[in-house]
Amino acid sequence: MNLELQQFKADFFKALAHPLRIRILELLAEGDKNVNELQTIIGAEGSAVSQQLSVLRSKNIVYGTKEGNRVLYSLRDPMIIDLLSIARQIFNNHLIDTISMLDKFKDSDSKDLEEEV
Incomplete structure (x- = not known):
């Protein structure tokens, strides 16, 4: 059972692993x-x-409903919204860490330059 869950997660994240699919979601x-x-x-x-919609449909992440001659696409599970939001928060945390690290490097470079002068 645990292996099945891990495989599901791996397949699920593979289906999300494309910038256009993320944008669609x-x-x-x-x-x-x-x-x-x-x-x-x-x-x-x-x-x-x-x-990309075909990939998302095949992994049951989105579904289509026929409306006349068009297909209207929807998220299969509204928790996808939460997942995307959490992914954005993780990205922002990494960005903040990176900016903080760059600021430290900038400060140490400034001090090195002051000492040389």
Whole structure:
């Protein structure tokens, strides 16, 4: 069971491991959209958006509902919104750490220059 869960997690994160798929999920977190809407917002070719939606659909991360001649895409689980938010917080924490580290280097370089003068 534990191995199955780990495999599920690995497959799930592999499905998320593409910048365009992440962007699609961020947009779907704001509300359901069809391919044309996603294309317009992202500025990508329809085939690229459709291809990434296909990956997300195959991993049961999004689903499509037929509305006339269009398919409206939705997040299968609203917790994806929380996951994306947490990922952004982790990114921001790393960014803050990196900026802090750069500031320390800048300060030590300034002191080194002052000592040389």
